[in-house]
Amino acid sequence: MTTMTETKPKKLAVNNNSSVGSRIFDTLNVVALVGLALITVLPLIYVLAASFATEPEIAARPFFLWPHKIVTEAYEYIFATPTFIRSLLTTVVVTAVGMVVQVMLTFTMAYPLAKRYLPGRALVLNLVIFTMVFTGGMIPTYLVVRDLGLLDSYWALILPLAINPFYLIIVKSFFQELPQALEEAARIDGCNEMGVFFKIVLPLSKPIIATFSLFYAVAIWNDYMSPLLYISDPDKWTLQILVRQLVATDPAAALAQMDRTWVPPEQGVKFAIIVIATLPILFFYPFLQKHFAKGVLIGGVKE
Numbered sequence: 001m002t003t004m005t006e007t008k009p010k011k012l013a014v015n016n017n018s019s020v021g022s023r024i025f026d027t028l029n030v031v032a033l034v035g036l037a038l039i040t041v042l043p044l045i046y047v048l049a050a051s052f053a054t055e056p057e058i059a060a061r062p063f064f065l066w067p068h069k070i071v072t073e074a075y076e077y078i079f080a081t082p083t084f085i086r087s088l089l090t091t092v093v094v095t096a097v098g099m100v101v102q103v104m105l106t107f108t109m110a111y112p113l114a115k116r117y118l119p120g121r122a123l124v125l126n127l128v129i130f131t132m133v134f135t136g137g138m139i140p141t142y143l144v145v146r147d148l149g150l151l152d153s154y155w156a157l158i159l160p161l162a163i164n165p166f167y168l169i170i171v172k173s174f175f176q177e178l179p180q181a182l183e184e185a186a187r188i189d190g191c192n193e194m195g196v197f198f199k200i201v202l203p204l205s206k207p208i209i210a211t212f213s214l215f216y217a218v219a220i221w222n223d224y225m226s227p228l229l230y231i232s233d234p235d236k237w238t239l240q241i242l243v244r245q246l247v248a249t250d251p252a253a254a255l256a257q258m259d260r261t262w263v264p265p266e267q268g269v270k271f272a273i274i275v276i277a278t279l280p281i282l283f284f285y286p287f288l289q290k291h292f293a294k295g296v297l298i299g300g301v302k303e
Contacts, residue, residue, distance in 0.1 A: 074268030114175035
């Protein structure tokens, strides 16, 4: 008669040293991340506070997070000057139109390149990758824009950077991962390639559309090199050129161009216009964040 011996489960030994080390590591991580967050946020708070401060306080206090006296002279001056309103509207229109054009061109080029049966596909992809490594440079690009008659034109701010090759490859890889059965079913139902693209592919691409719309919009909104090179008419200045004139060159001359009849708070205007130039991106990002987190992880490059 065999006797059955019950085996009791052994308790796993808890490594107290490992637990303590893990807590220390988590604490150091939190401290480091909070420190990085403060380094990022505090300058923004200072710029916002200085935009509402008086000129003597800005000159006397090198850093503060809350002004002694809140004034709105800088914002009143900015919104009362036609130059700023014109620059703001110009930047908004150029950003909106440029984003639509760039997203449309990127997606319409990426979709056919996602089809392995496309003749000449490998050659076109190699040319796209080549442009990621080698570019024409500033002077050749300027000469091309000049010869196309785009100087002092808003199209000069959009067309030279219409397609980002890195974004194009990511979108192409995303299209390759879509279920082919959906496209085949649409073709059986009578859809042509354009119908498949607009009725099947684009509705499935909302996260990546939102992601790259944000990327393109931020790039156009923050771009000051293109307006600096291609726009010489002050009436066509974008907001970034106006900010540069106020912050990096001669503030008095730039303010004089804005309005000669009102002596403005020079330092306050500089901070206020930086705040206004930053707010639109900060405003739209939360609405795109749910798509952004998913879209940036989509499209692993594979062939």
